[in-house]
Amino acid sequence: MKWLSRKVTCNSHGQDSSYFLGWQEYEKNPYDEFQNPNGIIQMGLAENQLSFHLSESWLSRNPDAAGFKRDGESIFKEIALFQDYHGLPAFKNALVGFMEKIRGHKVSFDPKKLVLTAGATSANETLIFCLAEPGEAFLLPTPYYPGFDRDLKWRTGVEIVPIHCSSSNGFRITQSALDDAYKQAQKSNLSVKGVLITNPSNPLGTTVSREELSLLINFVSAKEIHLISDEIYSGTVFDSPDFISIVEELKDKNLEDTDVWNRVHIVYSLSKDLGLPGFRVGAIYSNDEIVVAAATKMSSFGLVSSQTQYLLSAMLSDKMFTSNYIAENQKKLRERHDMLVLGLQEVGISCLKSNAGLFCWVDMRHLLSSNTFEAEMELWKKILYKVGLNVSPGSSCHCTEPGWFRVCFANMGEETLKLSLQRIKAFVESTMTSNNDVGAYSQRQSPRNSRRRSIPNWVLRLSSHDRESDR
Secondary structure, three states: OOOOOHHHHOOOOOOOOHHHHHHHHHHHOEOEOOOEOOOEEEOOOOOOOOOHHHHHHHHHHOHHHHOOEEOOEEOHHHHHOOOOOOOOHHHHHHHHHHHHHHOOOOOOOOHHHEEEEOHHHHHHHHHHHHHOOOOOEEEEEOOOOOOHHHHHHHOOOOEEEEEOOOHHHOOOOOHHHHHHHHHHHHHOOOOEEEEEEEOOOOOOOOOOOHHHHHHHHHHHHHHOOEEEEEOOOHHHOOOOOOOOOHHHHHHHOOOOOOHHHHHEEEEEEOOOOOOOHHHOOEEEEEOOHHHHHHHHHHHHHOOOOHHHHHHHHHHHHOHHHHHHHHHHHHHHHHHHHHHHHHHHHOOOOEEOOOOOOOEEEEEOHHHOOOOOHHHHHHHHHHHHHHHOEEOEEHHHHOOOOOOEEEEEOOOOOHHHHHHHHHHHHHHHHHHHHHOOOOOOOOOOOOHHHHHHHHOOHHHHOOOOOOOOOOO
């Protein structure tokens, strides 16, 4: 294969990860209520299907937008012809208005500082291209979205150094964890260019606290590095505490006229908040004029279609619709979240307390045969092949503690979720009956040392890989 590029022949995209394997197995045997009732139920897809009826209802009430008309006259030719990569002004204005509404109008955004991209995947990669050179590094708190190994590293050549967070404090970011990650990068001769966080967190389903945001701002300010805040789940917050955007914290600290103001960047998308991953609408927001100019030029490799921009500019400009959508969507997310959490509690499985997102971070450590990632893989395969549920093992999210799983709840109907819970209940009952010693590994061993010994090489490497196709 010497006549092909290294990008084509290298194994760094994620084909060999457990996360990707779960998707492959689901696609071979997908659950269908009538055609394949014993198939695998997809609980590994962070997709929001709970409020489609609201969007579809809006479309039926606004035939001009859906039919590419203005005042009853077709504008198909106008939007079918060439558009430059700066995007339609009407859409950019509508998008920043929607972003402001989600944040309770506590912050404002300038559409001139917004760069449109084909989803958050493109936005994150474009930012990395703008901010770092191959061989340099970004720090990411663990557990983190598996697809970041692809989005941030595969084509850019940039490395990821994990900020190891622990269940002992709900996986919150600490000063010591930040310092340890920075020192680890230095030991590996990696120049750190920034920190990237997801807020709300994927896979934790929690909002980043004001204390953590302040800690991060102080850290990147002291190190003179960048901070990327991926806020694509900002509209999915369904319970307290409220979502705090990184921009709000910057303004509260009166940092608008400082260097750090230009080194903080936001990634956004309509894939989660509006449930439109197939529309491929993402965005970069930055106060750095050079970054905005470069990212705008680079966006020509992944533009949002003019037709999509025209339709969504009309939808997002409808303030009554957006207000109703945000409120109703958050209500439905809360109901579905509670349904999953309570259903798992009934069979003795707990979840990290969460208030946002399309998933729960589920604690199945007591079901492991030993405190190792090998045991986590063993349990995951049983859940996938025997129970018929595709969930995401914590090791694919770089969690350093075996036994955690991300379980999605918003990409299916209520009856399908009920069936999933029935399957889990039957599995847990049969497991505990057949083996009373399941999960009874010695608690006297040192968790720190056993964790290190049991982490597979592919987890310890800084190049573990995964994908998620919905950003």
